[in-house]
Amino acid sequence: MKQPFFLALDFPTADEVKAFIENNDLYGVPVKVGMELYYREGKEMIAWLKQHNHPIFLDLKLHDIPTTVEKAMYNLARLGVDIVNVHATGGSDMIKAAKRGLERGARNGSVAKLIAVTVLTSMDESTLRDELFVQQSVEDAVQRLALLTKNSGADGVVCSAHEVPIIKQACGADFLTVTPGIRLSDSTQDDQKRVATPALAKRNGSDYLVIGRSITQAENPKANYERVVEEWQHA
Numbered sequence: 001m002k003q004p005f006f007l008a009l010d011f012p013t014a015d016e017v018k019a020f021i022e023n024n025d026l027y028g029v030p031v032k033v034g035m036e037l038y039y040r041e042g043k044e045m046i047a048w049l050k051q052h053n054h055p056i057f058l059d060l061k062l063h064d065i066p067t068t069v070e071k072a073m074y075n076l077a078r079l080g081v082d083i084v085n086v087h088a089t090g091g092s093d094m095i096k097a098a099k100r101g102l103e104r105g106a107r108n109g110s111v112a113k114l115i116a117v118t119v120l121t122s123m124d125e126s127t128l129r130d131e132l133f134v135q136q137s138v139e140d141a142v143q144r145l146a147l148l149t150k151n152s153g154a155d156g157v158v159c160s161a162h163e164v165p166i167i168k169q170a171c172g173a174d175f176l177t178v179t180p181g182i183r184l185s186d187s188t189q190d191d192q193k194r195v196a197t198p199a200l201a202k203r204n205g206s207d208y209l210v211i212g213r214s215i216t217q218a219e220n221p222k223a224n225y226e227r228v229v230e231e232w233q234h235a
């Protein structure tokens with residue numbers, strides 16, 4: 001993979017995605033396709049990105065009963081993307097079912113990696129305590145969900161860069177950590193609560209960054225993309 005960053009293509013239409021990639025000469029970079037884009041442009045968008053050699057993380061965060069998730073993953077596997085995700089809070093039966101669906105639907109023997117969202121980066125301790133009635137710290141909750149994910153046979157987790165060291169300690173160095181909530185030092189935080197710079201994510205041992213608005217909403221997106229590359233290489 002060119003760079004260990006998934007550029008979050010949070011745009012409403014395929015035309016906007018294509019114009020963005022063209023205008024900023026970002027052909028072939030790893031990308032993340034989320035709900036906003038996928039629900040409108042679906043598999044044609046995925047096919048276009050594959051034609052242009054973009055590694056793809058399809059972020060649909062499945063969370064349902066195991067049978068439904070297995071069948072949905074079977075269908076998603078046929079798209080030939082590189083990474084897909086579920087919510088870890090769906091539990092071990094659901095995560096195992098997701099894995100089965102991916103394996104059954106795999107094409108040409110290549111199975112997409114399965115990762116599970118632990119605690120969304122838009123949440124903090126008060127969200128857990130006051131809204132979800134979870135009394136643990138964010139770190140403890142993330143670590144427990146990471147262990148559940150690993151023991152259910154998935155390849156890694158989505159977490160914030162701050163929790164990477166405790167996850168690696170609990171689940172091993174090979175267990176993938178994919179970290180959104182990445183911000184350049186002069187970017188706005190928006191709706192994210194647990195944010196980190198690319199440099200901090202690198203120092204903490206994050207395997208892949210997910211980065212959207214710091215690049216896509218910037219005045220000069222290409223310059224900000226290069227800043228992320230620079231920070232990552234020199235951290």
Ligand SMILES: O=C(O)c1cc(=O)[nH]c(=O)n1[C@@H]1O[C@H](COP(=O)(O)O)[C@@H](O)[C@H]1O
Nearest residue numbers: 008034059120121158180181210211212213
């Ligand atoms: O699974 C994800 O990708 C994800 C998990 C999470 O905990 N937090 C999170 O922000 N994301 C996604 O990562 C991207 C972050 O975008 P920016 O905040 O614009 O960099 C969005 O597309 C989110 O949907």
